[in-house]
Structures are given as C-alpha cells and as structure tokens.
Amino acid sequence: MPRGPALDAEAILTATEDVLRRYGLPKSTVVEVAKTLGVSHASVYRHFPSKVALHEAVTRRWLSRSHQELADVAADTAVDPSQRLASWLTALFAAKREKYLDDPALFATYGLLVSEHSVVATEHITELLGQLTRIIGDGVRSGDFASADPEIEARAVFDATTAFHHPAHADQWGRAETRTAFENVRILVLNSIRSH
Amino acid sequence: MPRGPALDAEAILTATEDVLRRYGLPKSTVVEVAKTLGVSHASVYRHFPSKVALHEAVTRRWLSRSHQELADVAADTAVDPSQRLASWLTALFAAKREKYLDDPALFATYGLLVSEHSVVATEHITELLGQLTRIIGDGVRSGDFASADPEIEARAVFDATTAFHHPAHADQWGRAETRTAFENVRILVLNSIRSH
DNA sequence: CAACTGACAATACTTGAAACTTGTCAGTTG
C-alpha cells in the first residue's frame, strides 16, 4: 500500500541525517532509518544496496553542500586575486569552525563517516584544490601572484593550512588563539605567493 | 632482600617503555612493569605515586630525547638562517617520519600518551617554538629574514607545517607524494619569510 | 506489476558475572 509521497532516495538520505544527528554513528541503524520513515528496513534496501552505500551517499551530500559557498568565492573574478585567496581561506576555516562549534558531536560523526569513505574525501579535496588552483591561476595571469605551477602551489597552500581545515584539529578551533594563528598563517601564505 | 642494582626510577622507566612496546598502551599494566623487573608492583609505587605519573615521566623522557638533535640544528650559527630553517624543518619531519615508519604501533602508543598528558605536550611544543624563534630571530638580525615578531612568525611556521609533524597525519608520512608536499610547503614558508 | 513487507540466516553488538588492575598499608627481611 504505497501512500503519501513515494519513498525516494532523497527522503532516505534526509532520514539518515536525522538518525545520525540523534543517535550518532555507532547507534544509527538501517532499521532506525526505516522506522523514522514508517517503512520496513527492506524498503531502504530497494534504494541503496548496503548500509555502506547509504552512508557514502549521505557523506557525499554533506560535503558537497559544505563546499557550495566556497565555489562562489572562488568564481568571483570581480575581486582581486589576493583578496579572493584570503577570503577563500577564511571562508573555508569559518565554514568548518561553525559546523564544529554548532554541534561538535555531529561534526565528529561526519568526521568518522568521511574517514570511512576515503573515496568521497578524496573527491572533496580534489574539488577544493580545483577552486584554489583557479584562484591562483587567475592571480598568476594578472601578475599579482608568482608561481611556476598553480596546481602545485594550490596543494602547498592547502597543506600549509591543514591545522585550520582538517577535522583532527577541530578541538582547537573554538580558541581565540587559534583564530589569531589562522590570521598569521594566512598572512604567511599570501606573503609567499604574492609577486615581489 | 635487595639484591642486584637497587630499583631506581630510570630502570622503571626503561621497563615501562619495554612493556609499552610489547603490549601497547591499553594492556600495559603496572603489574607487568613490576614483573619485567622481578619485583612486586607495590615497589613501583615507592618511586611513582600513580600509573598516570609513571606514564607522564616516560612520555617526557621520550619527547625530550626526540628534540635533542633538533636543538643542535637550531644552535648551529655557522649555517646561514635560510639553510638553518630549512634543515630544522626537514629534521623535524624526518625524525617524526622515521619514528612512525620504524614502528607504527609504538608511535601510535606514544601519540596516545602525549594526548593524555597535554602538559607534557605543551612543554615540548614550547621548546620547539623556542628553537624556531631563535633561528628566525637570528635571520632577522642578519637581514636574511623579514619579520616584525620572530615569536609570532615561529608559531605561524610551526602551524603551517602541522601536516608534517602532528601525529594525526602520520599515516600519510610514508607516501612519496607527502615528501614532495613537504618540500613544497617548506619552499612556501621560506619564500614568505625571506626578505625581498 | 511495481512497491513494499515478513521472515530468515549470518554476522555484529550488548551485557553482566568473573578476572584483573590500581593504589594502600601493615608486616617482613637483610
């Protein structure tokens, strides 16, 4: 008896997010997701081949939402490259920090999910590096930046700011000292890449 | 009946290192340390007030051994500051990487110990920042480096190289790409700090 | 007949009783 809106993948993903938020990763089960939706757990398996695939999909959706706003900063060619790079790095740190401070347990849950689905994590990082490469490439073209290879430079900038975007360091992000530390690394990075 | 060399703190620390290496942190007990030394566990408590204090002492000893060689690089004023900073960063990464690759399980054990004894970790970082500050201060004085405040600059350099010294990233240190990534961050940092 | 379900085997997780560990101290020993 299919009543109400037909069960679809998006509804299942949203229900899975709910369950992850309420129960955390270890206690979030496919049975609980199905219960939230008022269906049997077998129905969930008609849309996702396994719990792992479901978790991978929910992780991908979460990460892709989280780099949407960064894409806008990266694409805004009206702003000069130095400012654009500074804004992008600040936005990356701010987005992660806010997610962590808003709900540390949920942030930890997604941190676990990301580490369990390294393919998704790699795709996410590739996307971010693409955005960084674009900003740096624009800067080199306009003469603001000096770099032999924007792609390698992007990786170096990303690696140099690890402490401010890698979840392993999230427990430091609430401290005032960490905000200052970020400012100083951002200045260091921009000072390095700007042509002299 | 005290026979052989009297039981002293150093012997207990060495036995504790043995037990940590053989059993890992969760299964390393004071009883096992005592068994290794051929004494009762009550004897261990005559030298250390608690298991936590024992672990703190063993952690302090391990970290202080590990920054001994770095102190030499930092103090070698015969080498010019750029080279000295490059060598110091390379030595820091090399020391950590070798310890990790030599015995990943033991490295993880000490990583846990360090995180459980944050006071010791803070002291260790303060020591490393002191060495960095000295190199940068020398560079500013000789005109090789430009920096308003060597102490803040040292912190920024340390933070920018987090991916290559923080144990959370140890699982990447064996990869060839990571060595390249380190070279590029090291170049970025030196390019930033050198006066133009 | 497409969407869904109940029932099921295999595997993973919880739980509480037994075993072990920490830290103390009065007593032993050379």
Added chain:
DNA sequence: CAACTGACAAGTTTCAAGTATTGTCAGTTG
C-alpha cells in the same frame, strides 16, 4: 630501618551468552 612484599578494597576490563542488525527473497498488496 630502609627497601620491599603480600594481601586487600575499590574500580575497571574481559568474555561468553543472549539480543539486535544486516542483507536476502519469496510472497503480499493496491
């Protein structure tokens, strides 16, 4: 008498038994 120990209470960890979860599929339903 200083160094050490055995025995002990309080707290923590382990393990085996029961319980829950995953993933499948033949069968039901609108």
